Amino acid sequence: MPSPKMLKLADVLEEIGMSRAAFYRMRARGQxxxxxxxxxxxxxxxxxxxxxxxxxQEEQPAA
Structure with a gap:
């Protein structure tokens, strides 16, 4: 079984379009x-x- 693909934090930040500081704030909130x-x-x-x-992260439609 192949090992799971692991991404570097810099690559993740680029993909989600977020700064490192904003990511760490989100991480501190458990999000x-x-x-x-x-x-x-x-x-x-x-x-x-x-x-x-x-x-x-996908928004749920209003009921």
């Missing part, structure tokens, strides 16, 4: 995709976790 910290201190986000986060 960011799940993050994995590598032994060297770098941060990674699984592609599947980012896609799931995108799905959660």
């Amino acid at each position: 960011a995709p799940r993050i994995y910290k590598l032994p060297n201190g770098e941060l990674r986000i699984r592609r599947a976790d980012l896609d799931a986060w995108w799905d959660q």
Whole structure:
């Protein structure tokens, strides 16, 4: 089974169009995709976790 695709934080920030500071504020509120910290201190986000986060951001239609 292949390992999951892990994205660098810089790539994620570019994709979602957000600054690092705004992302960290969102992370502090518990609203960011799940993050994995590598032994060297770098941060990674699984592609599947980012896609799931995108799905959660979709606005629900008004009833």
